Amino acid sequence: MNLIDIAKSRYATKKFDASKRITDELFEQIKGLLRFSPSSTNSQPWHFVIADKPATKKRMSKGTQGAYSANEPKVLDASHVILFCVKTEMSDDYLLHLLENEDKDGRFPNPESKEMVKKVRAFYADLHRKELNDAQSWMEKQVYLNLGTVLLGAGVLGLDAVPIEGVDVDVLDAEFGLTDQGYRAVALVALGYRAEDDFNATLPKSRLAEDEIFTVLK
Ligand SMILES: Cc1cc2nc3c(=O)[nH]c(=O)nc-3n(C[C@H](O)[C@H](O)[C@H](O)COP(=O)(O)O)c2cc1C
Numbered sequence: 001m002n003l004i005d006i007a008k009s010r011y012a013t014k015k016f017d018a019s020k021r022i023t024d025e026l027f028e029q030i031k032g033l034l035r036f037s038p039s040s041t042n043s044q045p046w047h048f049v050i051a052d053k054p055a056t057k058k059r060m061s062k063g064t065q066g067a068y069s070a071n072e073p074k075v076l077d078a079s080h081v082i083l084f085c086v087k088t089e090m091s092d093d094y095l096l097h098l099l100e101n102e103d104k105d106g107r108f109p110n111p112e113s114k115e116m117v118k119k120v121r122a123f124y125a126d127l128h129r130k131e132l133n134d135a136q137s138w139m140e141k142q143v144y145l146n147l148g149t150v151l152l153g154a155g156v157l158g159l160d161a162v163p164i165e166g167v168d169v170d171v172l173d174a175e176f177g178l179t180d181q182g183y184r185a186v187a188l189v190a191l192g193y194r195a196e197d198d199f200n201a202t203l204p205k206s207r208l209a210e211d212e213i214f215t216v217l218k
Contacts, residue, residue, distance in 0.1 A: 010155030013162045014200040018077035020193035033153040037146035041121040045139035047183045049083040063167040071166045078190035085183035086143045143186050164188040
């Protein structure tokens, strides 16, 4: 496996073959990526709503109407659509929940290490909640990191995918009752297999030149 080849061959799929479905086995791997993605202080401030049937994809497509209608066929024709959601609050209860979960998973060889993790996480949570006042944006960054992980992973698995920010998140919040559950919709990722006539599959990649984006310190 050559990672650069995968980074170059994966692309934003503009047209899916509606007749092709991702196997359950492969989608389990995508779920593994969603779950095991890293996040700052292991805060995991996310939730994922998954649609893999015509009726549930139709519900997802309520977010791709009007100005976003170019994205509707992608949602309807993809095999699986994942709605990435972010928590609306990083509460003290949630921090405790994370800590107890890590304890259950065997992360703490002694009470001191548990206390240390509790302190470090509280430090960063308070930095964003109380000093920088950017907790929402901080949590969203973790969600986007997860989204990027899934996009590369999809490429590794030979799946086609497109991230979709062009979606009415308010409509999806209402459709899935996310606000009441303490989440907000952020973006979609549609996954499946490209249609043979997807124009974007054969276009060359365009990226800024290396000397524009890298500074190698000497
Ligand atoms: C966060 C994010 C949101 C995006 N939203 C959309 C979208 O709503 N619709 C779409 O067709 N492509 C969308 N894209 C695809 C980008 O346009 C595409 O990744 C970019 O042009 C680079 O092309 P490539 O992914 O084919 O290499 C999005 C990409 C990202 C990372």
